[in-house]
Amino acid sequence: MSAPLVRVSFPSQTRLLGLVRGVVTEVALQAGLEREPAEQVALAAEEAATNVIEHAYAGVSDGPVELRVDITPGELVIELLDQGREVDPRAVPRVDLERYQRERRRGGLGLHLMGRIMDGVAFSRREGCNVCRLTRRLP
Amino acid sequence: MSAPLVRVSFPSQTRLLGLVRGVVTEVALQAGLEREPAEQVALAAEEAATNVIEHAYAGVSDGPVELRVDITPGELVIELLDQGREVDPRAVPRVDLERYQRERRRGGLGLHLMGRIMDGVAFSRREGCNVCRLTRRLP
Amino acid sequence: MSELTVETRDLEQVTLVYPRGFINAHTVRLFEGELRRLVEQRRLRIVLNCADLAYIASAGLGAILGSIEEIREQGGDLRLSELNPTVRGIFEMLGFDRLYRIYASEWEAVSSFAATEGGAGTA
């Protein structure tokens, strides 16, 4: 993603999650998604941003976060970049809802949702940043 | 505005005006404005962005635009930056609605609205960019 | 996604116009085109029902201003109903409430044309 359509920079504060949601909804609608899928994609982006704030930056309220949204011919591409703690996506647990409930566990739902909503969810490192890349095929 | 809370980069396309509106509404609400004034401030920002797209970049659809929104102790500060045609704000006309209607003129309403909604509207040049700075006192 | 749709409906001598969505620089051409079409068809008693108009930017206000004189010169008028608080606020901010008749309900706006026999002129 060299020059994405829209780029938003903001600090790692949960009060700005609504902003992520709003931006992604708007661009998803422009990309041709209907209202409901657009809102789902926005939720996936919000989950990714939440993880950046809560895990990569755990506790820090001024960590720089960048949201990039692009419309390519066949896909909506959303990237979240941060300079926080390095993520090992393989360490990320899978969810078993029934067990989850029984054992009163918390967490894991966000990634699960992202996986259900998006066609692609990929974590990588790029120039010292964590990159979470979400893709959704366009109609 | 050295490091604004939120920074959004996008190309000079009117289809992205809704994005400007959404971002500014969200931050204005976070700044403590009620829904209606927040939406008015968002309209003022949209008018400024519209002018950048239609006048500074007249016709160009990939001119870089940057929206910056910041919450300072007493003020909400919104800036729009572009690298388009230089603006001479003194050349900008005042509106007389009755005459306007009689003479079937168009234009001038946007700046008029910006002036009614915001506490401050200022145009300047900064590092080769046009800067439109809108401020609104916070409650 | 449709950012703006504009339906029209004739009720007796009055044409109801229903913009749904928002009118800004991006969508104003559609709105303006509808107004122009009504003027060409001499459907000049117009009620703009704004119940589903989320917001209107200066481009939309300019489109209204730009057609009103022609409508009134030909004996018609454009009146408004059911503005939401944000849209109403914008109208008042620009003094549009002095230039246009604004009604709480569509019914009142439609009836107002019967009361004034054609309805030219401001309120």
Place this chain on the structure above:
Amino acid sequence: MSELTVETRDLEQVTLVYPRGFINAHTVRLFEGELRRLVEQRRLRIVLNCADLAYIASAGLGAILGSIEEIREQGGDLRLSELNPTVRGIFEMLGFDRLYRIYASEWEAVSSFAATEGGAGTA
């Protein structure tokens, strides 16, 4: 601006909970606190009326999951009503519709407790 408010109201043996706004990582503590308070007060027949819930992120879903077992162990249940399509879609995506009883109306959700005498267990 209030991003989330949570009102509760008792109706016979049932406690109605009305989240208004959205539940995400930013607002979840308030919601979680309300659920915890109900459990402490042993108000365990809970209907979460989602009519004014604009959306719920995983943090909110986690808060529901995190309290349900305790509620059910003590003979109560948490049931839901009036989910908007987006919220309903999220629930279904996670299989929450298999774990929780979801009703179209508040009335049906409330009555369901009378029908099952206490109402422990999933649907």
